[in-house]
Amino acid sequence: METALQSCLFLLMLNNLLMLGSTRIMWLIRFTAFQGILLAGMLLTMEHALLAAAVLLIKGALLPGLLWRTRNRLHSHHRMRPRMHVAVGVLAGMGGLVLSLWLEARLFTLPALFPPLLLPTALTTLFCGLILVVGRTTALAQVIGYLVAENGIFLLGMPLMTAGTTWFELALLLDVFVAVFVMGIAINHIGNTFESIDVGRFRSLRD
DSSP, X not given: OHHHHHHHHHHHHHHHHHHHHOOOHHHHHHHHHHHHHHHHHXXXXXXXXXXXXXXXXXXXXXXXXXXXXXXHHHTOOSOOOOSSOHHHHHXXXXXXXXXXXXXHHHSOOOTTSSOTTHHHHHHHHHHHHHHHHHHOOBHHHHHHHHHHHHHHHHHHHGGGOOGGGHHHHHHHHHHHHHHHHHHHHHHHHHXXXXXXXXXXXXXXXXX
16 A cells, blocks of 8 residues: 555656646646546545545546536637746746755654655645646636645645544535636636637736
């Protein structure tokens, strides 16, 4: 189980950097789905089978499916125009990884609370989500960044989960699903009205 958890954490770290290097919404959605599958796998190694099934359903299937449907409705098949250069985004993500490893050595936590690699992976996932939010110009990519940042926060809470907190986490998961569902509807309406979801063009809006 320990080896499986470490493998999932390593793949999640790699997945984060690949997301920062991607310029297509299609690939961002696929990487988001893969993150959901990895999170479910980690929960399974920690013997939270019910929550793992819910995460797999919501983060691994429903949310990516909703994003995919929104992408198809908006005909957003072209390459994204990142606000910051892709290489700068990847370097910022690697900087977040180094900062996370530095913080792991200095933050005071209970002994054996976090398994090896879990804390830096969670913080790096959070940083990468924030980089996606500020570094991409399309609303859909920014929603994906929000999801990635939320995955990092979710990962930070994993070692604190007990049998009594499973329902609380399920309720939070439902809230995230509703939030992304509402965002998807809003983006769909924005795309239908303005024929673009590039947030950079919103600056030219007038009353």
